[in-house]
Amino acid sequence: MADAVTTATLQNWLRRAAQALSENADYLTQLDSAIGDADHGTNMNRGFTAITAKLDAGSPADIPALFKTVGMTLISSVGGASGPLYGTLFLEMGKNSPADGEMNAADLEKALRAGVAGIVARGHAEVGDKTMVDALDPAVEALSASVASGATAAEAVTAAAEAAQKGSDATEPLVARKGRASYLGERSAGHIDPGSVSATILLRTMSEALTESAG
Amino acid sequence: MADAVTTATLQNWLRRAAQALSENADYLTQLDSAIGDADHGTNMNRGFTAITAKLDAGSPADIPALFKTVGMTLISSVGGASGPLYGTLFLEMGKNSPADGEMNAADLEKALRAGVAGIVARGHAEVGDKTMVDALDPAVEALSASVASGATAAEAVTAAAEAAQKGSDATEPLVARKGRASYLGERSAGHIDPGSVSATILLRTMSEALTESAG
Amino acid sequence: MKKLINAPATVLADALRGVEAAHPELEVDHENRLVLRPTAGTEGQVALVSGGGSGHEPLHSGFVGPGMLAAACAGEIFTSPTPDQMLAAAQKVNTGAGVLFIVKNYTGDVLNFEMAADLAGDEGIETASVLVADDVAVEDSTWTAGRRGIGGTVIVEKVAGAAAAEGRPLAEVAAVAEKVSKASRSMGVALTSCTVPSAGKPSFDLPEDQIEMGVGIHGEPGRTRKPLASAHDIAEELVSSITADLDFTGGPVIALLTGLGGTPLIELYVVYAEVAAALEQRGIEVARSLVGDYITSLDMAGCSLTLTLADDEVLRLWDAPVNTSGLRWGA
């Protein structure tokens, strides 16, 4: 079935994400310089390089195992705020994915929603706090709406990536209330949140991987 | 007698020197940056500001007392290499000056020769070592020659100042063998020695003071 | 970027080799990026574990040793270490009396130590955590991440370390740490940005005639940018910001003036003269003081002042022997 998301597609996603995060490492670090501590690009690049190495070493048995490996790898290699948060995203996705080898659009929606809920439970950020949640929350809502209207997984994730992009762009004028940028108070306004950009990269590359395998 | 050098003339000299060293403080420090530790201007300025304050507070009884006060003031306020060296110059000049209130050209030659000998005895520098001695030694020689040929004190000191200037200029290509600049080895070449410039300033201002009182 | 390093990616690993070479009395676990003191002789004592991003040296590795930390977990530059490092540290230093995690209040540090505490609990290791959040430059609010932990951390680690060395139980050591943390306030100023090695350029630009007031220790911009001021005026602003936030007139105070990495000691003494005068003017009694580099921000020029309101117990524990590379007395 063309709409099925396989572990192969997900691995393609993760490798694309690693590639994109590596290409954008300087940009992410630059964003983090403005309102944080100039390491977000390095952090994400380190984490996804570790994931690539894990994938090269051998494929996990199924999707839950794949996501669990990714989550554990991020937690043990990234550090900072983004390590536990993205780690939680993948751990929760793993716990909420089917073990039978494939996901459909609805499965994906369920997993991603659980993953983002995990981030919120860990980090206590709400939409508007100027964090990755500002990209992830609208992404999940867009995904749900697309899936509900009968879109394919690829279409739905593409819509989610667009929503993430919008959410990320919208962080620019905000005054941060969570994470390192919150220490700046009013001075955090006028800069895009780096985590919202890395989150958007994750959704965009997922959309690319799904579109490729669907096409 | 027009050729007599009085304590008043000498005080005029010291005040002129203080003024000139203050005006040239940045220049001297800049010279010392190139081959030393960037403090010669500050050092000389501090010392001669202290001398001016001493003069303002009351005049020493005679020339030996004046020179002794100047020497002691330099020793206790300058520090570094230039403090003890210029201090010694004045202490020795004091020991070799007439106590009767005036000096003629020959007296001045004797005092300055003794003073410079004191510097050499303390610092063990020879002409060509790229130090203040490179200005002072030819100055004393020029002074002697002028005095021997019957020049007035003002004329003789003017000749001495010109010789000092030449000696100072000639330090530029030299490789230093004494003082801080010697640590640079070959890299000390190509820069004028700061102490030779301050020594020249002392002689030039002395020439000005004597010329003024003679004219 | 000009630094004495081999490559940005190896700074932490290389520095840990240096720590190992310079301090044979310590153990360095390169795999887990831990600096540990030997457990021999600490049986039955609570073990203090701290850690955080690197680039703040001597914090934390310089405070490992008798009377202070049992282990420091080193993260990448300005990046919290990971839960597995913290768990490994807890496992290595726990002698049965439990482990106190000393955590600077940054989202990353908090989350990673939270996970570590869960993992340690799974392994049957009793843990408690104390959060340090002493930076008055950051507004305190329940809607935000709260204040940053900076200089107060040094005082908490010293005092809690002494309490642990007395053999007091975990709850008591944690309570002492909590008390010191709550009684500490800090404020910093930067004359220059720092340069994160992997970023390769300064985290922010600061013109020759401007300073950043209220900076943290990660190259994040401060609260306000101002014209360069005299040491007197800067000290006055540090002191007034801190004392506006907590009343320090009630008791003896421990004062810490730390350089941020690029400022020489002579300047710190110039500032400390003004700090001491400003405190005296306000009737605040400094009972103990430290001036030097204790918690830094890579090569940032600037300083940060910490005041801790002490009581007899805190002063006694402050004075107790400590034997680390960064802080040593009575031993």
Added chain:
Amino acid sequence: MKKLINAPATVLADALRGVEAAHPELEVDHENRLVLRPTAGTEGQVALVSGGGSGHEPLHSGFVGPGMLAAACAGEIFTSPTPDQMLAAAQKVNTGAGVLFIVKNYTGDVLNFEMAADLAGDEGIETASVLVADDVAVEDSTWTAGRRGIGGTVIVEKVAGAAAAEGRPLAEVAAVAEKVSKASRSMGVALTSCTVPSAGKPSFDLPEDQIEMGVGIHGEPGRTRKPLASAHDIAEELVSSITADLDFTGGPVIALLTGLGGTPLIELYVVYAEVAAALEQRGIEVARSLVGDYITSLDMAGCSLTLTLADDEVLRLWDAPVNTSGLRWGA
């Protein structure tokens, strides 16, 4: 120029106020610009007096205290103090056993201490002097001023201080100091110039991709300018320059890696890792080490390595208790 100061002219006076405020156990004589330890309890001991231009902190004021210096004379920034300061120090700390002047080999320091020794002699105070001239970057020749005194000074002050604390007579303390001085070699590297406050701008310009090898501690240019190199290559050059000058394979060695004021500790550990490896490769055994800021050059970025060939006596004296703000152990 960006510094935490009030004005260039008051840096020294202000810093001395800060030293006084931070260290109530020390006496500060503002008129003579001295930092002194109390003489009580040192009766019959040789008193060590050192001093030099300021801007090298913690040297010398940070090394005043039991087991090390009796007094430090502070000159203006990079300018030797004056004989009257030194005389005042000698008068204050002499308990009858005489005074040892520890002098770094700079023309200014040498001449001023010479005069002070004469003056002290006039006052009936017995003195001896030891010269430290350990910088291998400077060629040694009888025709020149000889080598600069740099990091070796710290080792000489510590070891001689311990000998004095043992109550040994002046000649013996001087002989120990002399032995350590002769057995010490140093070499430094600068990544940036320092800025002398009264000069207001860097003493030399150094492009982003260049370093100065063989610098002293006064912002004087080094022996050679080179492209920026890795910590490994820099350490290798420091070690090879030093070991080419003196054979250190014969005995245990004390190693000191000091920052020059603007370099953070994490970078010093990175360099020390490479230094330790370079020494091990040459079969040189490091018995004791110090890594941190011990003798600085205002805000210069860079470091300087000192090796001292030790024997049992030197190691014993090195390990003896010392209680100063800059160096403290066993006390």
